[in-house]
Every structure is written in C-alpha cells, then in structure tokens.
Amino acid sequence: MPKLNSKFLSVLLSSVVFLVFGCKAQKLADTIKYNHQDLFGPINWPVPANQVRSANGSPGPQYWQNKVDYNIHAILSEKDTSINSKVVITYTNNSPDKLDYLWLQLDQNLFKPDSRGAAATPIAGDRFDVKGFSRGGYHIASVTITYKNKSYTVKPVITDARMQLRLNEPVNANGDKIQIEINYDFAIPLYGADRMGRLKTRNGYIYEVAQWYPRMCVYDDVEGWNTLPYMGLGEFYCEYGNFDYFITAPADMLVFGSGDLQNPAEVLTKTQISRLETARKSDQTVMIVDKDEIGKPETHLKQNGTLIWHFNMKNSRDVAWAASKAFMWDAAKVNLPSGRKAISQSAYPVESSGNNSWGRSTEYLKNSIEIYSKAYIEYPWNSAVSISGVALGMEYPGIIFCLNNLKNENLWGDVTHEIGHNWFPMIVGSNERKFMWQDEGFNTFINQYASEQFNNGEYYHPANRPSKVITRAMQNNQDPLMTPPEAMNMNDYGLYYIKTSLCLDMLRNVVLGPDRFDYAFHTYINRWALKHPQPYDFFRTMNDASGEDLNWFWKEWFFTTWKLDQVVTDVKYVLGTPSKGSLITIENREKIAMPVDLQITQENGKVENLHLPVEIWQRGGTWTFKYPSVSRIQSVVIDPDLQLPDINRSNNNFSDKRSTK
Incomplete structure (x- = not known):
C-alpha cells in the first residue's frame, strides 16, 4: 500500500471529525434551539445614558419635564348629553428647546365616525368597540394664545385625535410660560371605548366623564412631542400639573371628581357634610346617601336649576369625574403610613347595592390604598372614589x-386593579401609549400581593399561578411586550398584564431573591415618582440597584417571543457507584435561558433543593454538574414549585424506576 502523504491525511482526518461531530451537532440542533450568543451578546439600548437620564437608571443632573396647569369650567347638559366647556392651560416649557408649535390630544375625536380608531376596529368589534357616532368628537369653537402679555387667536390644525397650534412666536426654553384658552364642546358617547360613557339605571343615567378636555401632549427628551393618536387600546401619556376645575350639573345630581371638593357647603346638605365627617374618622363604611334617599327633595340643596361643583387636584397627570341622580354614596377613612388620613368613597346605583356587590366597594378601595401605600410609596392625594357605571374598569x-x-371577588379584582393604577402610571408616570406593560404589568404584579393580604386572603388563590396561565398563552404568542398596544395582536394584549407580572415574579423569586428585588423595585418607584421613566430607566435601575447584569433577562422576556424548555436528560454515577457522586445533565432546549431550580431525591430518602445560576448557559445549551450523592438518585425535578412557564413539563422529571426506598 502506498504511503499517504501528510496533506491528504490531514484532509481525511478533518473530514472524519466533521462527519462524526457534525452529525452529533446536527442531532443536537434538531432538539436544542438555544443559542447562547443570541442571548448573552451585547445590548445597546436605543435611549443612551446622558445628563438627562443616567446610566444607573436615575433622572440625571439635567433631567427636566414640562408642566401643565389646567383651569376648566364645564357644563353638563342632560338634554343633549353634552359637555360645553372652556379650559385655560398654562404651559411651562422647562425643556432646553424653543417650541415653535404646541401639540394637544383631542381624545374625544376617537368617537368621530371617520376616526383612525374607528377605521382600525375589527368588523366583529372588540372590548373597546370604537365605532364612532354621528355627534362624536370635539367641536373647537376658538383657541386663544397669550404670550408675553400679548393675546391672539390661532386656527388649530386638527389631525384625527391631535391638534397642532402654530405660534406667532416660539416659547422660550428653560421655564418660559405660555397660556392657551380653548372653548369647546362634545357629545358624551354611550359607550366610550371602555374608558367613559353613560349607563341607564332605574333612577337616571350615570355619566362617567373622562378625556373631557384638550390635553397637552408630552414633550420629552426622548421623542420630542409624543403625538401617537388615541385609537382605543393604547392609553395615555400626560404631563403633570395642577388642576382647578368646576362642573356645572343639574341640582338633583351628585358629582364626584378627582381631587378635593372645594365647596361642600355649596353643593351638599348639612346632613351629608356631617356624615362625611363621621366617615373621615371611621374604619367602617359610613352611608352618606342611602337608597331610600335617592330622588328625595331633602337629598339636594335644591331640586331645580344647577349647582357648581369645584374640585382641585395638585401634582396630577389627569382628572376625571362622574355625575348622576341615581347615586348611593358611602365612605370610610384611609390610614396612610405617615399618619396622614385620606378618604375612600363609592358611588353606585341601587341595582349595584348589597354586601355581595358594591356595598363593599369602599372597603376594597380603602384596603387597597393602605396596602399599596405601605408596600410601595404613599398615596399622595387626599381622596379616592370608585364609580359604578358602564366602563368595565378604568383608572x-x-x-x-x-x-x-x-360582585364579590370580581368587584374586588376590579377595584384593587384600577386603584393600583394610581401607582402605575399615575405616580410613576410611564408612557402607556407606547409601553403598556410598564403600567398594566406592574399593576397586575402588585395586585396579587394585595389579594394575598386583604382580609386574611379572602380572595387569594395561591394555586392559580401565573406560570400556568402564561404557558398556554405563550404557545402562540406573536408579539413581544415592547410592541406598542395598537400593533399588538388582539389575542395577545393580555400578555401585557400576566407576562409582565410573571416576569417580575420570576425576577423576584428565581433570579434575585425578594430582598434584592424589593430594594431595586422601590428604588425605581422613588426615583421616578411624578416623573416620566422610559423602559430603559427601569432596566438600568434594576441592574444597578440589584447589582446584577440582567440584560439577558430583559432581552428574552421583553423583546422576543422566545419560549422556555428546561430538561433533565441524564443521571450517571462516578465510576458507576452512587456513593461516589452523581453526574446530572440538563439541557436548555428553547431560546430562553433561566436559572435552574432542582429538587433531588435519593433512594435513602434525602431530599435536597439546588439552585443553579443562569451563567451555566453562557457557553451552550447542555450542562453537566456533579451532585454529592451517597445513594442512588430516585428522582430529579426541575422547577418543583412551578414558578417558570416551561412549555413542556413532561421532560422536567427524571425518575429511576429501579430505585426504591
């Protein structure tokens, strides 16, 4: 046989190696989708750190946000179910930029028949069911600008639910002010996209009135003017400021609004004022207007004409109100951690009354505020009210x-969720129009702890783990959490709630531990209270305050629709002897990587829980580790507490059928 030359031998050996290991790699590729380079590669956030937003996730030394103060006078007309109003807006430009024009939101224009929201509503409808109606939308009668003591009228440029005001002279930067006066009216829709509307009851209509004045768009350091149109699902992004507003309503109505009632003696009877004072000192619900008082002359200061209700709210991003002849009314004291007292109230029709329904609304509201204030940050305002009406739930x-x-648990869930939104996004003022998970998901996360604490867990169901629900939902998930609401598949938008909540659960219980998570989460809340955080401010704060590079976690859970499948593949013994230790092999078959919690049971009855960090997956999707067994392994179970949304739990268990106790 002729001798093989070295070059040919080298090529042949390379081919053999390729065939052997290539086939093995192909086999693994058929089962393992995970690629560590996809997950642990570098991330460049689209919002870079700078003097406005620091690298540690906090507002930077040059952080700024603009301020908007509103003075509103509105008249509710029952005859044509309309609002006729004037708003005077004082806008403070704290940005470093001159502003040649201003942008405002005209959210009522969603209900015009030709609105974008109506055009984009599925033919079968949806929860928001934006169809528009013939009288829908704002009628802007006039717009007057006052700047540097000079006033002039402008013709607004209206595009769908946005209005641009082109100024004769730009508003200067760094604290300059401009005033806008707008006269307008609109018809109240019967069903206002589940945000507002009218409900007919046996004693009259209940009017829930929101998105009821032209609101300034946010001008920020990331987008400039935020002008995404209101289309129904995506909610709001509003500037903070002070509100002073007056509601003129029929005299036989009760009116409730955001903030503090400024003129109780001018709109309430002495009996009602006295009962309110009792309620302010009572941890038990006190009736202010009972069902047998509805429609009685003595329930109102006068029967004919109108009354003007004056409300004031400071450091808020919005206000809303409700009015009706049909309201029962009760209230109770709220105890805040600082010792300050607030009041919780509920207004509802006779049809909603009863201890199995709205008779407990104030109890639910009071307890929720107390729980969230103690756990996160104190409720900053003096009153809160829950209104029974046509909207399924809106905050x-x-x-x-x-x-x-x-009724019962369903009402508890609705009340605690909607008032929970006063923390996210009313206190921590994120952009709901773009990042729905940053308010809905965070709020869903804190709601579970409220349910656990309320009345010794009356409505708490620990067996209903979010991981079970989301595992099913993730099977066909099409859009990641960072998708704007209006682009999210309508079958998927519930993931903003449960997927985000589960992400925070996993971060707290599996990745960081409660102490580090809670500290970092509180740091985020305190840094961004009454400010405008971006998602990247949250990510950076959690990284920095927890001392952990969590970019892999943010990437897989918020920017992708990847799935998780952790597998126990093999158990062997060192030198074939269990007492010398076990070699346990696990795989990460899908693209998401997480730490691995295992419960290992030996034949001798010893049970031990192990926690392996996510770093075991930094170089690939297969990991073998030595476990110091002293007898045969009876079983190995991944994620024994069912905290992760593993899409195939059938492969989470290893069981040695030969092993017996």
Missing part, C-alpha cells in the same frame, strides 16, 4: 370606573 388619578354588575 384616573383619585377616581376609578368599575362595571356596575360586578
């Missing part, structure tokens, strides 16, 4: 709208 600072026919 505003100091006032929430919940569905009229809810």
